[in-house]
Amino acid sequence: MKKKIILNEDQINQKISRIAHQIMECNIGEKEIIIAGIEKNGYIIATKLKERIANISNIKITTCSVKINKENLLDKVTTSVDKNYYLNKSLVLVDDVLNSGGTLIYAVKHFLNTEVKQFKTAVLINRNHKKYPVKADFKGISLSTTTVNHVKVRFTNYNAEAFLI
Numbered sequence: 253m254k255k256k257i258i259l260n261e262d263q264i265n266q267k268i269s270r271i272a273h274q275i276m277e278c279n280i281g282e283k284e285i286i287i288a289g290i291e292k293n294g295y296i297i298a299t300k301l302k303e304r305i306a307n308i309s310n311i312k313i314t315t316c317s318v319k320i321n322k323e324n325l326l327d328k329v330t331t332s333v334d335k336n337y338y339l340n341k342s343l344v345l346v347d348d349v350l351n352s353g354g355t356l357i358y359a360v361k362h363f364l365n366t367e368v369k370q371f372k373t374a375v376l377i378n379r380n381h382k383k384y385p386v387k388a389d390f391k392g393i394s395l396s397t398t399t400v401n402h403v404k405v406r407f408t409n410y411n412a413e414a415f416l417i
Contacts, residue, residue, distance in 0.1 A: 316333040
């Protein structure tokens with residue numbers, strides 16, 4: 253299959269920087285923000301968001317990895333941070349691609365078992381094929397595709413790219 257590049261590394265970095273600024277605008281006055289990234293790519297993006305926010309603000313940022321079984325969304329969701337830590341704090345849940353919304357909504361469900369001060373979602377690519385009633389508050393790009401197309405985001409030590417297959 254032939255791949256078509258949607259975002260190159262520079263474009264991905266620009267999108268992440270813009271999302272970082274948007275997150276800060278929604279969290280003026282907060283002492284701490286928790287950025288929870290869905291493993292693997294969502295967590296990579298979360299760590300990049302933390303770096304960008306650290307460059308524009310001295311607010312405390314805690315990253316958290318979210319483990320969810322994408323093959324069986326009903327399996328238990330776990331995080332690298334105890335749920336009591338994000339009690340009454342601002343939280344941003346991050347993933348690379350929002351397609352049907354299944355992964356994001358089941359991850360959201362996990363966080364709703366604890367009272368958070370504010371809950372937002374961020375994705376690098378929003379595909380607009382939602383099956384579940386979930387939206388991205390912050391998105392790098394909205395992409396109209398057919399349901400047979402697949403969007404992949406790949407991060408390596410030397411490169412990052414998003415492409416359509």
